[in-house]
Amino acid sequence: MSLHLKNISLVLGGEILIAPLWLDIAAGEAVTLMGKSGSGKSSLLSYIAGDLASPFSGAGEIILSGKMLNNIPPQNRNIGRLFQDDLLFPHMTVGENLLFAIPRGVRSERENMMQTALVRAELEGFADRAPHTLSGGQRSRVSLMRSLLAKPQAMLLDEPFNKLDRELRGTIRDYTFTHLKARNVSTLLVTHDISDAPDGGRIFEITKSGEIKHV
Amino acid sequence: MISQRQSWIPAFAGMTDWGVIGAIPICVLFALPLITSLFYALIGAFDVTAWQALFAHPQLWSGLELSIFTGAIAAVLAQITAIIIVAATYESAGWGNLPATMGAMLALPHLALAIGLSFLIMPSGVLARIISNIAGWQTPPNWITTHDPYGLALIAALTIKEAPFLIWIMAGLLDRDDIKQDFKNQRAAATSLGHGSVSIWLRLYLPQLMPKLIWPLVIVFIYAATVVDMSLVIGPTQPPTLATVIWADINSEQVTNNARGNVGAVFLSIALGVCLLLAYAILKSVSSFCRQFLSSGPNPQSQSNFVGRANYRILVWLYIAVTALLLFMSFAQLWPFPHLIPTTSTRAWGLILQSPNALITSVGLAIATSITALALIILWFENLPQKSDQLLVLLSLAILGLPAILVGLGLYRAFLNFGLTGNLTGLFLAHLMPVTAYMIIVLVGPYRALDPRYADIAASFAKTKFEFLNQIKLPLLKAPILAALGVGFAVSFGQYISAQLIAAGRYSTLPIEAVTLTSGTNRPLTAAFALLLLLPPLLAYVIAAYFGKSRWSKG
Numbered sequence: 001m002s003l004h005l006k007n008i009s010l011v012l013g014g015e016i017l018i019a020p021l022w023l024d025i026a027a028g029e030a031v032t033l034m035g036k037s038g039s040g041k042s043s044l045l046s047y048i049a050g051d052l053a054s055p056f057s058g059a060g061e062i063i064l065s066g067k068m069l070n071n072i073p074p075q076n077r078n079i080g081r082l083f084q085d086d087l088l089f090p091h092m093t094v095g096e097n098l099l100f101a102i103p104r105g106v107r108s109e110r111e112n113m114m115q116t117a118l119v120r121a122e123l124e125g126f127a128d129r130a131p132h133t134l135s136g137g138q139r140s141r142v143s144l145m146r147s148l149l150a151k152p153q154a155m156l157l158d159e160p161f162n163k164l165d166r167e168l169r170g171t172i173r174d175y176t177f178t179h180l181k182a183r184n185v186s187t188l189l190v191t192h193d194i195s196d197a198p199d200g201g202r203i204f205e206i207t208k209s210g211e212i213k214h215v
Numbered sequence: 216m217i218s219q220r221q222s223w224i225p226a227f228a229g230m231t232d233w234g235v236i237g238a239i240p241i242c243v244l245f246a247l248p249l250i251t252s253l254f255y256a257l258i259g260a261f262d263v264t265a266w267q268a269l270f271a272h273p274q275l276w277s278g279l280e281l282s283i284f285t286g287a288i289a290a291v292l293a294q295i296t297a298i299i300i301v302a303a304t305y306e307s308a309g310w311g312n313l314p315a316t317m318g319a320m321l322a323l324p325h326l327a328l329a330i331g332l333s334f335l336i337m338p339s340g341v342l343a344r345i346i347s348n349i350a351g352w353q354t355p356p357n358w359i360t361t362h363d364p365y366g367l368a369l370i371a372a373l374t375i376k377e378a379p380f381l382i383w384i385m386a387g388l389l390d391r392d393d394i395k396q397d398f399k400n401q402r403a404a405a406t407s408l409g410h411g412s413v414s415i416w417l418r419l420y421l422p423q424l425m426p427k428l429i430w431p432l433v434i435v436f437i438y439a440a441t442v443v444d445m446s447l448v449i450g451p452t453q454p455p456t457l458a459t460v461i462w463a464d465i466n467s468e469q470v471t472n473n474a475r476g477n478v479g480a481v482f483l484s485i486a487l488g489v490c491l492l493l494a495y496a497i498l499k500s501v502s503s504f505c506r507q508f509l510s511s512g513p514n515p516q517s518q519s520n521f522v523g524r525a526n527y528r529i530l531v532w533l534y535i536a537v538t539a540l541l542l543f544m545s546f547a548q549l550w551p552f553p554h555l556i557p558t559t560s561t562r563a564w565g566l567i568l569q570s571p572n573a574l575i576t577s578v579g580l581a582i583a584t585s586i587t588a589l590a591l592i593i594l595w596f597e598n599l600p601q602k603s604d605q606l607l608v609l610l611s612l613a614i615l616g617l618p619a620i621l622v623g624l625g626l627y628r629a630f631l632n633f634g635l636t637g638n639l640t641g642l643f644l645a646h647l648m649p650v651t652a653y654m655i656i657v658l659v660g661p662y663r664a665l666d667p668r669y670a671d672i673a674a675s676f677a678k679t680k681f682e683f684l685n686q687i688k689l690p691l692l693k694a695p696i697l698a699a700l701g702v703g704f705a706v707s708f709g710q711y712i713s714a715q716l717i718a719a720g721r722y723s724t725l726p727i728e729a730v731t732l733t734s735g736t737n738r739p740l741t742a743a744f745a746l747l748l749l750l751p752p753l754l755a756y757v758i759a760a761y762f763g764k765s766r767w768s769k770g
Contacts, residue, residue, distance in 0.1 A: 049403070049406070049407060050406075051402075051403060073411070073515065073517060074406045074407070075406045075409050075410055075411045075517075076409070076515050079407060080407050080408070081403065081404065081407035083400065083403070083404065087401060087403075087404040089401060089419060090423070091419075091422050091423050091509075095510070096506065096509055096510040099510035099511075099512065100405075100408065100410075100418070100509070100510050100512070100513075101409070101513065102512055103512055103513060104512035104514070105512070107507075110512065147407070147408070150408045150409050150513065152407075
């Protein structure tokens with residue numbers, strides 16, 4: 001379960017945002033990529049996930065667990081994502097949000113997985129609650145659990161702690177990276193805030209010319 | 216600072232000193248006729264003999280069945296068509312043109328579409344002629360394509376006419392900045408969880424849109440189940456839909472039949488209300504099943520846009536074909552069966568030129584009512600606080616949602632009492648009511664959404680309230696105001712029931728003429744009238760769209 005990005009480039013109109021990018025992320029490793037707003041870091045994640053829209057365009061190979069992903073539709077790539085917003089679906093309960101991600105199968109087994117995820121999110125008994133009744137920290141944990149229930153092999157994080165209260169950020173960050181590491185997921189985090197990066201992980205930066213520099 | 220006063224009615228708190236003057240015109244010319252007409256329709260229901268006569272009517276139950284069947288199927292088909300087309304177009308290149316295309320289709324009166332469609336599919340129609348020329352038939356086929364006993368032709372016409380309305384509503388929702396952004400984010404999240412676009416539409420977009428689409432769908436159902444003019448042109452006849460049975464009673468020379476028609480209209484309204492309650496109960500009982508579906512796990516299937524795009528093209532081409540066919544037919548004279556090209560003549564247009572009264576009356580009424588309605592609405596908006604809009608919107612939705620036959624009948628009864636039938640004042644008021652209702656619905660959002668800080672800035676330049684309205688507010692609201700005028704114009708052109716009743720044979724409008732002609736044999740003249748019925752609203756729409764463009768918009 002490792003993610004390999006080979007000679008990735010990202011172009012907006014005719015302007016090169018990122019090029020070239022070579023990056024290998026081992027199973028369970030979390031790599032941080034720093035960039036200012038407009039540097040193309042979010043679009044890079046879209047390219048890897050497979051839903052980059054015009055006027056952006058990208059090139060380069062994406063290989064996950066030995067499988068080339070370039071021609072695979074985004075929903076079949078086994079890549080999870082977390083965004084600035086928790087993006088819990090407002091018309092579903094917390095439990096339904098989690099079930100939404102659990103692969104098809106026997107209902108009772110799926111329900112058990114959902115309950116286990118709630119326990120891990122420290123939200124036992126919250127299955128029937130509406131997402132908007134939860135606190136920001138609780139919603140973030142549900143969002144992470146939902147992503148993990150889809151059994152991703154890689155995870156792309158786009159400033160997922162950005163909108164959280166200052167005192168929550170550290171806790172949710174540690175919670176997120178602990179769970180990702182425990183499941184051996186290769187993780188790429190993009191952010192403009194170095195305090196989002198996991199302790200001891202490799203950190204890179206997008207330079208003005210679009211190259212990737214080790215920090 | 217605009218002075219404000221307290222009012223004993225909470226909704227009116229904060230109205231200006233001119234509030235009463237702002238409220239009176241619209242109350243007198245719009246609200247009062249509506250409430251009076253509902254009152255008259257309802258007091259007509261307290262007639263035991265008429266109820267007995269209604270329940271003894273041999274066509275009551277068969278008619279009701281047909282009305283509910285055609286209305287429900289047409290509403291469901293229109294909604295499905297709308298969803299398929301929207302899903303295939305959303306987030307793609309054709310999306311930007313969709314509302315404009317649908318707007319043009321909305322401008323086309325129901326009646327004109329029904330007439331054009333019947334000319335297309337009838338046994339001696341163009342479709343049959345084309346097939347005959349390929350298959351070598353010499354006589355028209357014995358198709359029962361119009362006036363078929365199950366109302367299939369009526370369902371088709373209603374579906375074709377109502378789908379653009381529902382698409383337009385959906386496009387309006389999906390283009391809202393907040394919904395657009397939410398859906399884009401939700402799509403990215405759902406995709407990363409393994410869901411394809413089919414699943415995203417079924418599990419995310421539609422469940423969230425549906426609560427907002429229910430009321431337009433209800434309006435479509437009530438409209439379809441109570442439509443009279445389309446049903447007379449293309450609907451079943453043996454037996455007819457209940458709305459047409461009632462219509463015959465109302466127009467009967469016999470007073471007892473009139474009374475039966477009145478209770479019939481009330482009965483139909485109640486029956487449709489019961490249907491909606493039943494539908495609601497059924498939906499409630501299957502909702503737990505639907506919830507299971509929401510959370511049944513990722514399905515990566517991507518949608519094929521082929522069916523949706525094909526549907527879209529067929530819809531557009533049907534409208535173009537109907538318009539072209541009406542134009543063509545209006546010049547047809549002798550047209551023996553399998554021939555594709557008739558001998559031409561300008562007789563129909565000559566007749567219209569000789570007696571253009573119906574055209575003049577319709578155009579005059581449409582211009583007068585849409586401009587009057589605009590003045591009434593602006594007077595209200597400028598002098599009353601936003602909270603009080605609820606009252607207007609409620610009344611407008613009542614007109615859109617209640618069967619036109621019920622409102623029209625009540626209006627007729629009321630106007631008869633006040634000497635307002637058979638004269639232009641009555642006709643004007645009868646047309647003004649629905650025109651105002653539709654224009655309120657179109658304008659209330661954009662008018663109230665204008666940033667109130669513009670007024671403060673203008674006041675700081677010592678602009679008077681009128682100068683602000685004239686120089687800043689109305690120019691900023693140019694597009695929605697023109698759109699509303701276009702809608703008002705088209706709505707006025709579409710009035711059949713109340714026009715026919717209130718005109719009382721002394722005046723004629725285009726819908727009245729067109730319906731009368733469809734029962735005759737003069738097809739060129741019928742086509743010419745149908746074309747006259749659709750061209751002015753279409754023109755009004757094009758003008759509104761053209762002049763409504765922002766100064767800064769491209770192209």
